[in-house]
Amino acid sequence: MEKQRKNILTKTLFFVILISLSLLVIRVIDLQGFQGEFFANISHRNRQFRTEIPAERGIFFDRYGDPLVVNQREYFKLLNPTALYPEKKPLTKEAAMSLQVEDPFAVHYVLQRKYLRPFSLAHTLGYISSVTAEDLQNNSQLQTTDSLGRLGLEVFFDDLVRGKKGFREFEINALGKKIGESEAVVPVVGRSLKTTLDPYLSTVAWRAMGDKTGSVVILDADTGKVLTLLSTPSFNSNLFTPSNIEEEQKNKWDELRSALVDEKKLFFNRAVSGAYPPGSIFKLVTALAGLESEAFDTTTVVDDQGTLEEGIYRYANWYYTQYGRVEGNISLSRAIARSNDIFFYKAAEWTGVDALVQQAEQMGFGKLTGLEVSGEKAGLVPSPSWKEKTIGERWYLGNTFHLGIGQGDLLVTPLQQAQMIQVFGNGGKICKPSILEEETQADCSSIGVKEENIRAIQEGMVGACSSGGTAYPFFPWNQEQGVILGGDQEGVVDHISANKLIEEGMIACKTGTAEFGGADERGYRKTHAWFAMTVGGVKDLVGEQQQVLGEDTSSKSFMIDDQPEGDRDLISEKEKWLQKINSSSFPDKIVIVVLVESDEEEPFREGSRDASPVALEVWNWMMGK
Numbered sequence: 265m266e267k268q269r270k271n272i273l274t275k276t277l278f279f280v281i282l283i284s285l286s287l288l289v290i291r292v293i294d295l296q297g298f299q300g301e302f303f304a305n306i307s308h309r310n311r312q313f314r315t316e317i318p319a320e321r322g323i324f325f326d327r328y329g330d331p332l333v334v335n336q337r338e339y340f341k342l343l344n345p346t347a348l349y350p351e352k353k354p355l356t357k358e359a360a361m362s363l364q365v366e367d368p369f370a371v372h373y374v375l376q377r378k379y380l381r382p383f384s385l386a387h388t389l390g391y392i393s394s395v396t397a398e399d400l401q402n403n404s405q406l407q408t409t410d411s412l413g414r415l416g417l418e419v420f421f422d423d424l425v426r427g428k429k430g431f432r433e434f435e436i437n438a439l440g441k442k443i444g445e446s447e448a449v450v451p452v453v454g455r456s457l458k459t460t461l462d463p464y465l466s467t468v469a470w471r472a473m474g475d476k477t478g479s480v481v482i483l484d485a486d487t488g489k490v491l492t493l494l495s496t497p498s499f500n501s502n503l504f505t506p507s508n509i510e511e512e513q514k515n516k517w518d519e520l521r522s523a524l525v526d527e528k529k530l531f532f533n534r535a536v537s538g539a540y541p542p543g544s545i546f547k548l549v550t551a552l553a554g555l556e557s558e559a560f561d562t563t564t565v566v567d568d569q570g571t572l573e574e575g576i577y578r579y580a581n582w583y584y585t586q587y588g589r590v591e592g593n594i595s596l597s598r599a600i601a602r603s604n605d606i607f608f609y610k611a612a613e614w615t616g617v618d619a620l621v622q623q624a625e626q627m628g629f630g631k632l633t634g635l636e637v638s639g640e641k642a643g644l645v646p647s648p649s650w651k652e653k654t655i656g657e658r659w660y661l662g663n664t665f666h667l668g669i670g671q672g673d674l675l676v677t678p679l680q681q682a683q684m685i686q687v688f689g690n691g692g693k694i695c696k697p698s699i700l701e702e703e704t705q706a707d708c709s710s711i712g713v714k715e716e717n718i719r720a721i722q723e724g725m726v727g728a729c730s731s732g733g734t735a736y737p738f739f740p741w742n743q744e745q746g747v748i749l750g751g752d753q754e755g756v757v758d759h760i761s762a763n764k765l766i767e768e769g770m771i772a773c774k775t776g777t778a779e780f781g782g783a784d785e786r787g788y789r790k791t792h793a794w795f796a797m798t799v800g801g802v803k804d805l806v807g808e809q810q811q812v813l814g815e816d817t818s819s820k821s822f823m824i825d826d827q828p829e830g831d832r833d834l835i836s837e838k839e840k841w842l843q844k845i846n847s848s849s850f851p852d853k854i855v856i857v858v859l860v861e862s863d864e865e866e867p868f869r870e871g872s873r874d875a876s877p878v879a880l881e882v883w884n885w886m887m888g889k
Contacts, residue, residue: 612668
């Protein structure tokens with residue numbers, strides 16, 4: 265019995281050893297024959313260490329070919345260059361170049377994005393920042409070391425300008441030290457893009473706005489190309505660029521935190537994302553819709569006695585509300601110049617809501633312009649069907665009155681206002697706004713209205729910026745130009761068409777004061793201020809100033825101006841601008857639109873008082889006044 269148990273134990277042990285040896289052989293065969301390459305690669309990677317070489321983002325250039333942003337290298341000395349994660353010490357560029365010759369492995373750099381107009385172009389260019397957890401979830405191709413564009417052109421063209429990182433691969437020994445470079449891939453620079461932006465005008469517009477909240481848009485009236493797309497208050501786009509100086513970085517973080525929580529919403533791009541009632545500037549649309557539908561003509565007269573009564577409701581003219589005065593009999597041209605509400609109440613009634621809506625949409629309201637920036641809003645053109653569907657009420661005549669003068673539920677962006685105004689600057693074309701300079705022609709098309717109707721409205725717009733109109737800050741300019749063009753001592757020119765006057769440098773404009781929100785205890789609503797103008801002959805007017813310039817430095821190499829944007833001397837800026845224009849080009853016709861928002865300090869903004877002086881300051885700078 266004992267012998268039998270020993271035999272069983274021996275056999276069991278034999279089979280266990282046999283099975284173990286068999287499994288071991290099978291495992292060896294698996295490792296060598298089937299997974300050998302896999303583990304060889306792991307072993308190889310354990311002897312390799314890869315460091316990234318950052319890729320330069322593409323540059324955005326202005327209309328004159330100069331950079332609006334640059335990529336600057338910030339250099340470091342690796343104190344223990346053979347270590348996988350060495351300590352770093354900041355270096356000057358000169359010291360880095362010298363050390364690069366002696367010990368190339370000891371030099372490291374990172375790229376810093378620097379914006380040369382960090383306030384006036386902050387919303388248009390945008391900024392870059394490190395990827396977030398949300399970014400990584402949304403895009404599996406991103407890495408934690410990547411940076412992405414935020415806002416403006418930086419985000420719109422991020423895929424184009426980002427570039428592709430390179431790397432350096434090192435062999436490492438058993439102690440985890442670099443022993444040599446085994447491979448290197450050069451990074452691919454991102455694509456650079458030329459824009460239509462004029463940084464000089466943008467800075468002047470930003471300075472002209474001061475502490476006002478709002479927007480300034482400047483377009484080429486013939487092409488729709490954007491020269492300035494300003495939103496204020498702005499932020500410093502260089503705050504997102506880290507600094508290796510501890511105190512400087514602390515100050516940046518403090519300033520950035522303040523900007524992010526500022527109740528004025530510094531990062532909100534009011535030029536394309538802000539939707540506001542257009543106020544009296546919309547009367548130009550009402551005028552065109554009425555003329556085109558033949559609801560009235562240039563000889564039609566309305567008797568303004570201060571108010572218009574419709575049932576139990578009274579609709580007043582601003583002139584009567586503010587000053588207790590009336591215009592009496594008034595026709596279209598004078599009604600535009602005086603921004604007469606009574607005329608346009610009746611004009612809207614005669615024209616009808618359907619024609620008003622159709623004309624508004626034809627001129628770009630209620631839809632995206634397609635500009636190459638992020639966050640654009642379409643605004644709103646209300647209609648009877650919209651009101652019934654959204655609010656559950658039918659459309660009343662009072663709604664038509666309000667629509668006719670740019671009030672009620674109608675909402676537009678400053679960019680849309682500029683796009684509409686260009687129609688009266690170029691004689692009836694609407695152009696797709698663009699910031700990108702391209703070889704192809706501008707995307708423009710006729711809105712299909714009669715030339716004489718455009719001319720009739722232009723006449724009223726010239727009158728608005730002339731003596732007796734509403735835009736009093738521009739009276740001296742139009743008077744002076746009128747005399748030059750052969751008018752009387754008051755600058756009145758009767759023998760030249762309004763379109764010709766505009767082409768020769770007289771300003772056609774429209775003011776607007778837009779009510780919004782609920783009424784206060786006195787029945788008043790807060791108001792935003794609008795001003796819109798178009799003018800031609802700009803190249804010739806600017807050219808007259810170039811004769812007083814001395815040495816032409818336009819061909820000299822571009823030098824980065826590190827002076828803070830708010831401290832730049834606008835006289836020096838003007839000289840540089842004239843030299844750039846002399847060697848490049850500038851639009852012959854432009855559009856300037858200014859929005860100044862209501863605020864707690866000034867709840868009742870007014871177009872001629874608050875918005876037109878901003879445009880005048882920009883125009884005077886251009887004209888050397």
